[in-house]
Amino acid sequence: MVRRLRPVGLDFLRSAPVRPAFTAALSASPRAVYRALAEDVPGWVRWFGAVTEAVPVRDGAGRDVRLRIGVRFEETILAADAFTRYAYRVDVTNAPGITALAEEWWIEAVAGGGSRVRWTFAVDGPPAALAVTRAARPGLHRSFRGAMRALDRTLAAG
Numbered sequence: 001m002v003r004r005l006r007p008v009g010l011d012f013l014r015s016a017p018v019r020p021a022f023t024a025a026l027s028a029s030p031r032a033v034y035r036a037l038a039e040d041v042p043g044w045v046r047w048f049g050a051v052t053e054a055v056p057v058r059d060g061a062g063r064d065v066r067l068r069i070g071v072r073f074e075e076t077i078l079a080a081d082a083f084t085r086y087a088y089r090v091d092v093t094n095a096p097g098i099t100a101l102a103e104e105w106w107i108e109a110v111a112g113g114g115s116r117v118r119w120t121f122a123v124d125g126p127p128a129a130l131a132v133t134r135a136a137r138p139g140l141h142r143s144f145r146g147a148m149r150a151l152d153r154t155l156a157a158g
Helices: 030-039 041-047 127-135 137-157
Strands: 021-026 051-057 062-067 072-081 085-093 100-109 115-124
Touching (some): 021 137, 030 115, 030 137, 041 051, 041 137, 062 085, 072 100, 115 127, 115 137, 127 137
Antiparallel strands (some): 021 115, 051 062, 062 072, 072 085, 085 100
């Protein structure tokens, strides 16, 4: 069943009841990482194993994303700050339980070259949905870690 979620803004990324966040070090520059995240949306399928389709929509103001597990997201971009931050909220999904969802990617330069990437996954919903999200934290972390390794390899290969 497809349903509309509560629209949230950037403040939700700091106030959501569940906000797992993960970091990774990449050898790629912040510029290259940002471009892969925000500008090459269809390219997500090459490096983020959970993603089977990612399409920019509404002249780049949103994205339609499909995951291997059958979940679909219609998203609105909340922030696209060149080479530092990319954030979006989910407007419509078939994922059960959740009432609001936003994600944020922070990218910062690392001394000596490379980048540090932090991904925050902010969720609200009834207690059962929040418990499932908390329990999914190790899986989200594995997915993120694998995606960042694959992204770094993809960017190194050109």
